[in-house]
Amino acid sequence: MSAGPGIYNDIGKRAREVLHQCYPPNPPNSNSTQTFDMTLDSRCQINGIVPGLRVFSGLRLPLEGKVEMRYLHEYGGITAGMSLATDQPVINASAVTGTGNFSIGGDLAFDSSTGMFDEYNAALSFSTRTFMAxxxxxDKADAVRASCYWSGIPKTAVAAEVNHRMYDNETGFTLGTQHLLFGGTTVKTRASSNGRIAALVEQQLLPWFYLSLTGDANARDVSNSACIGVSALLMSSITNEERKRLSSLRNDPIGADLSFRFSIYHTQPAQHVRAKLKTN
Structure with missing residues (x-):
């Protein structure tokens, strides 16, 4: 376990990684035509400039950028950042307090174009070495999300998430599993109450390079809702030895972590495939 509570986004993070990471972000509509969705997500984090301070920047294409400063303490974490995609950025701030086992915090987003708070969220979590809830x-107190993560079986993790919309009085849930096979291969599966099912296989080809293949479909209409995707992840991190060498004149080592993820998802409902074959 970590010595402190981390930052606000760490609350429920392990469950989100099992249930959502590397899957198609927007499930395709069965009535849609053939589509390609491509994203490039780059992230950089610099540590040790000031004790406890980290600088984070991210760029996502189609254009969506963010820069953020994070301060971590034994009993708390604070972040402050803003978006870079527009002339009138959205300003974010969050704070969390607690220990390595329990944390509680809040998150705010201020839209400078409207002069109003776009979001205000709150969350709490309890975690152990193998369990997190x-x-x-x-969404301005309109949505409640509960999640849990368990990894009591070696190389296997199970996660669940329940979402409830108060205004619409709608409830949905998602279940997912993750298992590490031999040779750096990870297999993930997911099922949701809206009928969508998904599976993912990720292979570590090199210590810094991962390749994943994913599929997503509506179980009620697989032939007209299937989506497949490929994602490549490149990671680079300055090692502890390099950090010590670069920071020989400092008390705190300077470190940098970089990651680049390129994803492409393809949707082509069966009725459009049949129409093409008839045309040809």
Whole structure:
């Protein structure tokens, strides 16, 4: 376990990684035509400039950028950042307090173009070495999300998430599993109450390079809702030895972590495939 509570986004993070990471972000519509969705996500984090301070920047294409400063303490974590995609950025701030086992925090987003708070969220979590449970109040207190993560079986993790919309009185849930096979291969599966099922296989080809293949479909209409995707992840981190060498005149080592993820998802409902074959 970590010595402190981390930052606000760490609440429920392990469950989100099992249930959502590397899957198609927007499930395709069965009535849609053939589509390609491509994203490039780059992230950089610099540590040790000031004790406890980290600088984080991210760029996502289609254009979506963010820069953020993070301060971590034994009993708390604070972040402050803003988006870079527009002339009138959205300013974010969050704070969390607690220990390595329990944390509670809040998150705010201020839209400078409207002069109003775009988001205000709150969450709490309890975690051990193999278990994490979290409860979050999102979307201006309109949505409640509860999640849990368990990894009591070696190389296997199970996660569940329940979402409830108060205004619409709608409830949905998602279940997912993750298992590490031999040779750096990870297999993930996911099922949701809306009928969508998904599976993912990720292979570590090199210590810094990962390749994943994913599929997503509506179980009620697989032939007209299937989506497949490929994602490549490149990671680079300055080692502890390099950090010590670069920071020989400093008390705290300077470190940098870089990651680049390129993803492409393809959707082509069966009725459009049949129409093409008839045309040809």
């Amino acid at each position: 979290s409860l979050a109040l999102n």
